[in-house]
Amino acid sequence: MERLEWILSTLEQMLNTKQKRHIAGGVLVSAALLFGGLAVTVVTLKDETHELEEF
Numbered sequence: 001m002e003r004l005e006w007i008l009s010t011l012e013q014m015l016n017t018k019q020k021r022h023i024a025g026g027v028l029v030s031a032a033l034l035f036g037g038l039a040v041t042v043v044t045l046k047d048e049t050h051e052l053e054e055f
Helices: 002-014 018-044 048-054
Strands: none
Touching: none
């Protein structure tokens, strides 16, 4: 519990201004879009092993 309080206190100090919160939000949105794009790529990939087994 003490560690959680320390982490929250540190985050509060790091994001104490509107500009810092805006930058952190931008970084989080960019990371979300990156991983979302990777997920779409993986889902849409065709499994080539099934095509080779049919012949």
